[in-house]
Amino acid sequence: MTVKVLRxxxxxxxxxxxxxxxxxxxxxPGGAMDPVAHRVANALVGNxxxxxxxxxxxxxxxxxxxxxxxxxxxxxxxxxxxxxxxFPGARPALVxxxxxxxxxxxxxxxxxxxxVAGGFDVAxxxxxxxxxxxxxxxxxxxxxxxAGASLPLAAAADGLxxxxxxxxxxxxxxxxxxxxxxxxxxxxAPNLTVPTTEPAIGRAVEGAHAALFTDAARAAFYxxxxxxxxxxxxxxxxxxxxxLELVTPTEIVSQATCxxxxxxxxxxxxxxxxxxxxxxxxxxKLAELIGADAPLIAQVPPGGxxxxxxxxxxxxDAARAAxxxxxxxxxxxxxxxFGDADA
Amino acid sequence: xxxxxxxxxxxxxxxxxxxxxxxLSPARHTHRGKIGPMSSRPRSGGKLAFAPRVLPLGDGAVMxxxxxxxxxxxxxxxxxxxxxxxxxxxxxxxDVVPAIVTVTVHFAxxxxxxxxxxxxxATRLLMxxxxxAGGAAPAAPERVxxxxxxxxxxxxxxxxxxxxATGLPEDEVVRAHVGAAHRVLMIGFAPGHPxxxxxxxxxxxxxxxxxxxxxxxxxxxxxxAQTSIYPFATPGGWNxxxxxxxxxxxxxxxxxxxxxxxxGVAFVPISPEAFERIAAGRGR
Numbered sequence: 001m002t003v004k005v006l007r008x009x010x011x012x013x014x015x016x017x018x019x020x021x022x023x024x025x026x027x028x029p030g031g032a033m034d035p036v037a038h039r040v041a042n043a044l045v046g047n048x049x050x051x052x053x054x055x056x057x058x059x060x061x062x063x064x065x066x067x068x069x070x071x072x073x074x075x076x077x078x079x080x081x082x083x084x085x086x087f088p089g090a091r092p093a094l095v096x097x098x099x100x101x102x103x104x105x106x107x108x109x110x111x112x113x114x115x116v117a118g119g120f121d122v123a124x125x126x127x128x129x130x131x132x133x134x135x136x137x138x139x140x141x142x143x144x145x146x147a148g149a150s151l152p153l154a155a156a157a158d159g160l161x162x163x164x165x166x167x168x169x170x171x172x173x174x175x176x177x178x179x180x181x182x183x184x185x186x187x188x189a190p191n192l193t194v195p196t197t198e199p200a201i202g203r204a205v206e207g208a209h210a211a212l213f214t215d216a217a218r219a220a221f222y223x224x225x226x227x228x229x230x231x232x233x234x235x236x237x238x239x240x241x242x243x244l245e246l247v248t249p250t251e252i253v254s255q256a257t258c259x260x261x262x263x264x265x266x267x268x269x270x271x272x273x274x275x276x277x278x279x280x281x282x283x284x285k286l287a288e289l290i291g292a293d294a295p296l297i298a299q300v301p302p303g304g305x306x307x308x309x310x311x312x313x314x315x316x317d318a319a320r321a322a323x324x325x326x327x328x329x330x331x332x333x334x335x336x337x338f339g340d341a342d343a
Numbered sequence: 344x345x346x347x348x349x350x351x352x353x354x355x356x357x358x359x360x361x362x363x364x365x366x367l368s369p370a371r372h373t374h375r376g377k378i379g380p381m382s383s384r385p386r387s388g389g390k391l392a393f394a395p396r397v398l399p400l401g402d403g404a405v406m407x408x409x410x411x412x413x414x415x416x417x418x419x420x421x422x423x424x425x426x427x428x429x430x431x432x433x434x435x436x437x438d439v440v441p442a443i444v445t446v447t448v449h450f451a452x453x454x455x456x457x458x459x460x461x462x463x464x465a466t467r468l469l470m471x472x473x474x475x476a477g478g479a480a481p482a483a484p485e486r487v488x489x490x491x492x493x494x495x496x497x498x499x500x501x502x503x504x505x506x507x508a509t510g511l512p513e514d515e516v517v518r519a520h521v522g523a524a525h526r527v528l529m530i531g532f533a534p535g536h537p538x539x540x541x542x543x544x545x546x547x548x549x550x551x552x553x554x555x556x557x558x559x560x561x562x563x564x565x566x567x568a569q570t571s572i573y574p575f576a577t578p579g580g581w582n583x584x585x586x587x588x589x590x591x592x593x594x595x596x597x598x599x600x601x602x603x604x605x606x607g608v609a610f611v612p613i614s615p616e617a618f619e620r621i622a623a624g625r626g627r
Contacts, residue, residue, distance in 0.1 A: 023438040023449065024425070025592075025600040027534045125594045135534040136575060137594040208398055208406065253413050254531055254538070256440045256447035258401050280442045280531035288401035316402035317458035324453060 001067045001157055002150035003116070009061035009103065011233075013131035014120050014139035014151070015113075016052045018275070022126060023256075026279045030138075031130045033057075033111045033234060033275055033298040036193045036327045037075030041115035043334040044072030044092050044189060046164040051119030052129035052139075054151065056112045058301065060103025061145060063114075068097045069153060070117035070161030076109025076194055076299060085178030090191070093177065093184040094165040097158070109194035110301040117161040118154030133234065134276060167339045189334055192326055193295040199225050199305035202272075202297045205316055207262060207285035209252065217244035221262070221270065221286055222308050229269075230302045234276040237297070239306065243268030246284060254282040260289030262308075274298060292319035395473050397466045400447055405462060407469040410444040413568075415540060417444040418528050420476050422605035427472035435461050436468070441604045442529045443538065446472075484526060487607030490572070490587050492563050493618040494520070498586035501551070505565070505582050508548050517612060519543040520584060525570060525608040533577055535592025535600035539570040539608055554580035561587045563610070570608075585612075588622035 015038065018031025032038035032055055039049040054061075060078050065071075073080060073089040080087040080103045082095060089112070095101065106112070122129050122139060131139025140149060154160065168185060175184045195201075210218065220242045229238035244264050257263065261273040263283035272289055273281075275298075289297060290311060300306055311319075400406040407424065410417035425441035428448060432439065435457075438449035448465040452458035494502065494517040506513045525541040532538075542565060550566040558564070558573040564581030565571075571581050574591035591601050602608070613621070 020437050023440045023447075024530060024604065025534055025598070026530045026532060026536055027599075126599065132534075134575075134577075135592070135594070205399070205402060208400065208408075251412075253410075253443045253445075254529065255408070255442045255445040256400060256404070256406055258404055258447075258449070260401050278532055279440060280529065288399075290402050313399060313402055313462070314455070314459065317452070317455040320402065320458065321453065321455045 001153040001155065003069070003153065004064040004066055005061055005145055005147055005149040005151065006064055006100070007062040008145050008147045008149070009056060010059045011057040012061050012145040013055050013133070014052045014122060014129055014145070015055040015131060016129045017050050018130050019126050019128040019132075023279045027126065027132070027135065028275065028277055028279055029259075030132050030234075030276050031128065032113065034075050034113070034193050034295040036295050036323065037111065037299075038113045038115075039327060039331060040090075040189050040192070040334070041072050041074035041113035042119075043331040044074060044090070045070045045115045045117040045161070046092075046335070046338045047115060047117065047119055049331070051115065052122060053116075054114040054120065054145070056103060056114060057106075057110055059105045060112070062100060062102040063151075065095050065097060065099050065101065067153070068095060068158040068161060070094050070165050071101070072115050073103070073112055074115070074189060075112040075191075076106045076301075077191075078106050078112050079104035083178040083181035085181065087177065087182070088184065088188065090188040091185050092165060092168055093182045094161055095182040096180065099178075099181040106301060109191075109299040110304075111299060116153055116157060117164055118157040121152045121154045132276065134278075164338055168337050170339065171337060185337075187337070189330060192323070192330065194299045195296055199307040200296060200300045202293045202306055202308050203290045203311040203316065203319065204260075204262065204287040204308045205290060205311060205313055207287045208255075209250075209284035210286055212246050212248075212250055212284050213264070213286055214245050214247055217246075217264075217286070220244060222310050224307070226270075226306045226308075228300050228302050228304050228306060232302055234274055236271045236273045236277055237300070239270045239272065241269075244270055244286065250284065252282050252284055254280045257281045257285070258288070260291065260294050261285050262287040262289060272297060290316035290319060292316065292323045295323075397469050399462065402458065403451075404438075404447050404449040405465045405469065406445050406447040407473060408445050409473070412444070413540075414444055415526075418526075418540065419482070419605075420473075421446050423476040423482070424469065424472040425604070427475055428468050431468055431472070433464070436465065442531060484605060484607035487609055488602055489609045489611050490563075490589060491613040491617065491621060492585040492587050492610050493613050493615055494585040495615055498559070498562075498615070498618065499584055501564075501582040502584050505546070505548055505584055509545055511545060516546065516584065519546055520565070520570070521610050521612055525610065527602050527604050527606045527608060528569070529604050530600060530602065533573075533575055533592075534594075535574045535602070537572055537591070537602045537608075539572070540568070542568050542570055544568075548582055550580040551582060554578050555583075558583070559586055561589065561591065563587055570610075572602075585610075586618065588618045588625060590625055
C-alpha cells in the first residue's frame with residue numbers, strides 16, 4: 001500500500017524524531033525540524049510520536065492515495081486541496097482511495113508534517129526512519145521525495161485509519177469534504193510552534209566564544225532584526241543583517257556544535273545550526289539558541305524576520321520543560337478524541 | 344610501489360601485528376613535537392599541561408575544553424576522557440563526543456530541575472574523568488587500521504602540486520605519508536569522516552585556493568598538518584594525494600564507521616589494479 005507522489009514539491013523528506021548516540025561518528029540526531037508539530041500530526045491520526053511523517057517545506061507535493069487512509073497535516077499552515085476542495089489542516093481526515101491531496105504554498109510558518117495512521121513504512125537506518133540528506137541514508141534511500149516515488153504505508157493502514165476515525169466520530173460530528181473525497185471533524189489542534197509575532201523571538205544563552213566578539217557585534221546580535229536567508233536549509237539558517245566582528249581574528253580548533261549554535265564564519269554573517277548540522281565546527285560560537293525556541297525559529301521561512309533575546313540557563317530549562325508540558329497536554333487531549341485508541 | 348596488491352586483500356581494515364602497533368604508538372609521534380603551526384602548548388610527557396575548563400554548550404550539553412590549540416597530548420586525553428565518561432554514564436547521557444581537544448556530553452531532561460541537576464552531573468562526570476586521565480602517559484592506540492591507498496593516477500589528483508610545493512619528489516611524498524604514524528584525532532564534518540594527525544612535517548601544505556565541488560568517495564587528502572579521507576562525494580578543499588577503495592561509512596555495517604577517534608592508521612600503498620580489485624570486491 002502506498003501513496004503515489006504526482007509532484008514532489010520543493011523539499012519533502014520522511015522524518016521521525018531522529019537518531020541518538022551517534023554523534024561521535026559525526027551523525028547528528030536530525031529528525032523533524034519541528035518535532036512538536038511532527039508529534040501533533042502523529043497524534044491527530046492516533047500514532048505514537050515516533051512514527052515517520054512526511055516533512056513538507058516551502059511548497060508542498062501533490063499526492064495520490066491508492067488506498068484509503070487517515071491523514072493529518074500539522075505545523076506550518078499550507079494551502080491544501082483534496083480533489084480540488086479546500087483541505088483543512090490540524091485535524092484528522094479520512095481520505096478515500098483515489099483521492100488527490102494537493103499541498104500548495106506555506107501561508108504561515110515553514111515546515112508542515114503529513115502523518116498517516118500506521119506511519120510511513122520505510123526501514124529504519126541506525127535506529128531511525130529520518131532522511132539524513134548529508135549522509136545519503138534514511139527515509140527514501142537518503143533522498144528528497146521525487147515525482148513518481150511511492151511512499152509505503154503499513155499493510156493494514158486503510159483498516160486502521162477507518163477504525164480510528166470511527167472512534168473519533170463517536171464523540172464528535174463528522175464533516176464531509178469535497179463531496180466525500182474525505183471525511184473530517186470540526187475541531188482542530190492549536191498551533192504551538194509557528195511564530196505568531198513578526199519578528200519571531202528566539203531566546204539565546206551565551207556561546208563559548210562570546211567574549212571574542214566586539215561589544216558592537218554582541219549588541220547587534222541581540223538588538224537587530226535579522227532576516228532568514230534564502231539559502232537556509234535543514235543544516236542551518238543563515239541570517240542577513242549587520243556584519244558581526246571578532247576583536248581579533250582567532251582560529252578555533254574544530255569542536256562540538258549543537259542544534260541552535262549560532263556560529264559566525266569569517267564573513268561576519270551568523271548561522272543558526274539546525275537539526276542536520278555538522279557535529280563539529282571551527283567557527284566562533286557567539287550564542288546558543290535555547291532548545292525550547294529551536295522549533296519556533298525553525299518555523300521562520302526564508303525571508304522571515306528573527307530577533308534574539310538574551311536569557312540564562314535556568315530560564316532555558318524552564319522554557320524547555322514548559323513547551324514539553326504544553327505539547328504533552330495537547331497530545332493527551334487529541335488522543336482522548338480517539339477514545340481508547342491503540343496509540 | 345613495493346607492495347603487491349594481492350597481499351593486501353583480506354588484511355585491510357583489520358588489526359595488525361604487535362610489532363607494527365608498537366612502531367605506530369603515539370609515543371613515537373608525540374616526540375616529534377607539535378604537529379601544526381597552531382600549537383603553542385608546552386609538552387610534559389602525557390600530563391595535561393593546561394587548565395581544562397568545562398562550560399555549557401547551549402542548554403542541552405556541556406563541553407570540556409582541554410587545550411586552546413591543536414595538541415596531540417590533549418587529543419589523546421580527549422579520547423581517554425570520552426571513554427571514561429561512557430563507562431560511568433547514567434542513562435540520561437545521550438551522546439559523548441570527543442573532538443580534537445574537546446569532549447562534549449549531551450544530556451536529556453524532561454523537567455527544569457532534572458536539566459539543572461544533569462548539567463551539574465555531566466560537568467562532574469567530565470571533571471572526574473579529566474582528573475583520572477590527567478596523569479597517565481598517552482596510551483598506544485587500541486587498534487591500528489590498515490588503509491590501502493592508491494597514490495597513482497587517476498587517483499592522485501594533487502600529488503604533483505604537493506611535490507612541487509614541498510620540493511620533494513612524488514615518490515618521496517608518498518614514502519613520507521606511508522612512513523608516518525597516523526592517528527584519528529576526530530570523526531567530524533560528515534558521517535565517518537576522519538581527521539587524522541601525525542602527518543610528516545615536510546608535507547605541511549595549505550588547503551587549495553579553490554575547493555573541488557565534488558571529491559571522489561575515498562579520496563585521501565592532506566592540509567592543515569592532517570590527513571582526511573572523504574567518505575562521500577562532498578565538496579572539499581584539501582590536496583588529494585590518493586584514494587582508498589575501502590568504504591569509510593556504511594549505515595548497514597556495525598559499526599557503520601570504518602574508523603573511530605583514537606584509532607591508529609597505517610596507510611599502505613597499492614596499485615591501480617589492486618584498487619580496482621578491492622573496489623569491485625566491495626561492490627563500489
